[in-house]
Amino acid sequence: MSTSEAARDVASLPEFPGELLGELGGEPTPLTERLFAAAADTPLRLGADGLVLLRNHDLAAVASNSAAGNAPADSFVSDPVTLRLLENHIFTMNPPVHGPRRSAFLRQFGAGKIERYRGLADAVVEQLIVEGCERGVIDFHREFAVRATVRFWGAIVGLNVGEQATLEECIAGDYSLNFLLAPSEEEASRRAAANQVYLDTVANAIVRSLIAGDEVLLELKSGLDADDTNHGGAEELGLLLAATLTDGFHTLAVGISNAVLAVLARPDVHARLRDSPELIDNAFHEGTRLEPPICATPRYALEDFVYDGLLIPGGTGITMMWMAGNRDPQAFDAPNEYHLDRGAARVRTFGGGLHICAGRAASRLLGTAVLRGLLNDRTEVSAAGGPPRWKTGSFLHELDALPVSICR
Numbered sequence: 434m435s436t437s438e439a440a441r442d443v444a445s446l447p448e449f450p451g452e453l454l455g456e457l458g459g460e461p462t463p464l465t466e467r468l469f470a471a472a473a474d475t476p477l478r479l480g481a482d483g484l485v486l487l488r489n490h491d492l493a494a495v496a497s498n499s500a501a502g503n504a505p506a507d508s509f510v511s512d513p514v515t516l517r518l519l520e521n522h523i524f525t526m527n528p529p530v531h532g533p534r535r536s537a538f539l540r541q542f543g544a545g546k547i548e549r550y551r552g553l554a555d556a557v558v559e560q561l562i563v564e565g566c567e568r569g570v571i572d573f574h575r576e577f578a579v580r581a582t583v584r585f586w587g588a589i590v591g592l593n594v595g596e597q598a599t600l601e602e603c604i605a606g607d608y609s610l611n612f613l614l615a616p617s618e619e620e621a622s623r624r625a626a627a628n629q630v631y632l633d634t635v636a637n638a639i640v641r642s643l644i645a646g647d648e649v650l651l652e653l654k655s656g657l658d659a660d661d662t663n664h665g666g667a668e669e670l671g672l673l674l675a676a677t678l679t680d681g682f683h684t685l686a687v688g689i690s691n692a693v694l695a696v697l698a699r700p701d702v703h704a705r706l707r708d709s710p711e712l713i714d715n716a717f718h719e720g721t722r723l724e725p726p727i728c729a730t731p732r733y734a735l736e737d738f739v740y741d742g743l744l745i746p747g748g749t750g751i752t753m754m755w756m757a758g759n760r761d762p763q764a765f766d767a768p769n770e771y772h773l774d775r776g777a778a779r780v781r782t783f784g785g786g787l788h789i790c791a792g793r794a795a796s797r798l799l800g801t802a803v804l805r806g807l808l809n810d811r812t813e814v815s816a817a818g819g820p821p822r823w824k825t826g827s828f829l830h831e832l833d834a835l836p837v838s839i840c841r
C-alpha cells in the first residue's frame with residue numbers, strides 16, 4: 434500500500450495509558466494485562482506523534498521492515514559522555530554504517546564463532562560457584578551474574594583484575610541509571626560519571642589488547658577495514674566495541690539473574706531441570722520470556738512507511754514493547770505461566786528482524802552455562818530472600834538484589 438492510500442494515521446490511535454509508564458520495569462503480569470486491556474488489537478499513540486507496539490505480531494512485522502531503523506543516539510540523550518557511548522553502540526546505527534559494523538561484530542561474536550568461548554564460560558561459572566559456596570549466602574546479581582559477565586568479557590577484551598573490580602562496581606551500581614524513563618539531574622550526572630568510568634576502562638583495555646596483537650580483536654579490525662573504511666583506527670575500534678559490549682556486561686547480567694530467579698521461584702521446574710539437563714536451553718528462553726531484562730527499546734522511522742493501513746511518517750519514534758510481546762495471549766497459551774516445554778518461537782526478548790540483538794548467541798552461551806552449573810545434583814541453590822523487588826520507572830526489568838544460598 435502506498436503512503437497516500439493509508440487508511441489511518443498515528444494521531445487517530447488510542448493513547449498509551451501514561452499512568453502505566455511509572456510501573457515499567459516492575460512486575461510484568463499486572464502491567465501487561467492492563468496494557469492489553471487498553472489496546473485490544475491496535476498500536477497505541479505516545480504523546481503527540483510517537484507510536485507504541487505491544488502485540489507480538491505487530492512487533493515482528495515492524496521489526497522486519499527496513500524503514501523501522503534504530504533511533505539515533507541524540508534523539509534520546511544529550512549529555513556528551515552518554516552521547517559518545519550511545520553513538521558508538523551498533524544499537525543506534527543506521528545505513529550505511531550499520532550493516533558493515535554489525536557484520537564485523539557478528540563474525541567474531543555471533544553464532545558461528547561463539548562456541549570457541551564455551552570453555553571460558555564454563556570455567557567462569559565453576560569459579561563463581563566455588564567462591565559462592567565459600568560465602569554461603571550471596572547477592573546473586575552482584576556477586577555472581579555481574580561477576581560472570583565481567584570475567585567473561587573481561588577475559589575476551591583483556592581487562593586486568595583491578596579493571597574488573599572497577600567495572601563490577603560500575604555495572605552493579607550506577608550504570609543502570611541509563612535505563613530510567615525520567616532521571617533527575619542528580620541521577621543524570623551519576624549516569625554520566627558511570628558511563629565515563631565504563632568507557633575509560635573498557636575502551637582502553639581493548640586498545641591495549643589490540644596493540645599487543647590479540648587475534649580476535651585484530652580480526653575484528655581487519656573485518657571493519659575491509660567493509661567499512663571509515664571506521665577509523667584502534668581508538669575508534671576501542672570505542673565501538675566497548676560501547677557495543679555494554680549489553681554484554683550489563684543487560685546479560687540482568688538476564689542471567691532473571692532466568693535464575695524464574696527457576697528458583699518454581700520448585701517443580703527446579704526439580705525437573707536437575708533431572709533433565711537437556712531442557713536448560715528452554716529454561717533460558719522461558720525465564721527471559723517471562724522476565725525479560727529489557728522491557729522496551731526505541732526504533733525510529735527512517736522514512737514514511739505504511740504498516741497494516743497505518744501511515745508511519747519518517748521521524749516517528751517507535752517504542753517496541755518486547756516485554757508485552759512476550760506475554761501476548763494471542764501468541765502464547767497461558768502467557769503468564771512458566772512452561773519448560775515451550776521453545777523460543779515468537780519470543781521477543783532479543784527483538785527481531787534486521788536489528789535483532791547481535792549478542793543473543795553470546796547471551797545464550799553464558800546464560801545456559803550458569804543454569805547448567807547451578808541446576809544439577811551436585812549443587813544446592815535456593816532463594817534466600819523475600820518476594821522479588823524490581824526497580825521501576827525503567828526500561829530495564831532489573832532486581833534490586835537476589836539473595837541466594839549456594840553450597841555443594
Ligand code: HEM
Nearest residue numbers: 523524680681684685688783784785788789790791792796
Ligand atoms: C539477555 C541479554 C540481552 C537482551 C535481552 C538483549 C536485548 C536486545 C534488544 C531487545 C535489542 C533491540 C533489537 C531490535 O531492535 O530488534 C538488542 C539490540 C542489540 N544488542 Fe542486545 N540484548 C542482550 C545481550 C546483548 C549482548 C550480550 C550484546 C553484545 C555482546 C548485545 C548487543 C546488541 C547489539 C549490538 C544490538 C543492536 C543490533 C542492531 O541494531 O543491529 N546484546 N538487544
